[in-house]
Amino acid sequence: MKQPVERFAAYRQALAAKVHASGVKHGKTLEAIATVPRHAFMDPGLHAQAYEDTALPIGHEQTISKPSVVARMIELMHKPRHPLGKVLEIGTGCGYQAAVLSLLADEVYSIERIRPLHDLARAKLRPFRINNLRLIYGDGILGLPQAAPFDGIILAAAGLGIPDALLDQLAIGGRLVAPVAKNEKEQQLVMVERMSSQRYQRTVLDGVFFVPLQSGVV
Ligand code: SAH
Numbered sequence: 001m002k003q004p005v006e007r008f009a010a011y012r013q014a015l016a017a018k019v020h021a022s023g024v025k026h027g028k029t030l031e032a033i034a035t036v037p038r039h040a041f042m043d044p045g046l047h048a049q050a051y052e053d054t055a056l057p058i059g060h061e062q063t064i065s066k067p068s069v070v071a072r073m074i075e076l077m078h079k080p081r082h083p084l085g086k087v088l089e090i091g092t093g094c095g096y097q098a099a100v101l102s103l104l105a106d107e108v109y110s111i112e113r114i115r116p117l118h119d120l121a122r123a124k125l126r127p128f129r130i131n132n133l134r135l136i137y138g139d140g141i142l143g144l145p146q147a148a149p150f151d152g153i154i155l156a157a158a159g160l161g162i163p164d165a166l167l168d169q170l171a172i173g174g175r176l177v178a179p180v181a182k183n184e185k186e187q188q189l190v191m192v193e194r195m196s197s198q199r200y201q202r203t204v205l206d207g208v209f210f211v212p213l214q215s216g217v218v
Pocket of ligand 1: 062063064065066090091092093094095096097098111112113114117138139140141156157211212213214215216
């Protein structure tokens, strides 16, 4: 990843320290948080808040996710002592998490259903010249069968359940991490590991708050 000259290095380190303090221990994930300039994915009016550990608006009623939650999900997607091969992200938004993932996986595919956000992410990511990241405009509920199977799948938006197509496209031994709505107000982080072609092991973790997973493209 090409790193443009900028003056936020100390802020990025401080953000990685906050993410560490929130409980994330995975060294490579923390390093990636300390490397990606989060402000570059946001509106200039929000740059002053870019290194706070909070979700912030990116337009179209969507948000850039909270860094400690991004890191927690990426940490969960890693199996101990297994480097990440091919990863699929549902919900590119402005492209921040996709940039973080590009530092941790061999290949990253990221799908967004809102055309102007897909275009925004493309523009925001261009200066970094990341060559292992592909952005796709489409409905992530369908996954990306042409690039499957994936060693890791991460959802940045909460559905009522986990779409079957995504479970099908998970490699055996791979992990999917998603926020899942429990009811109108509550969501939980769920990690699913594919144990064999038919068997999936599901673990329910922390309470979270994400924008909704919606079907179709706009
Ligand atoms: N990954 C982003 C978070 C963006 S918010 C980050 O780095 O901060 C979640 C995004 O998921 C929104 O942009 C929303 O439009 C998108 N989304 C919701 N449902 C989707 C679907 N079915 N397919 C693809 N993207 C979807």
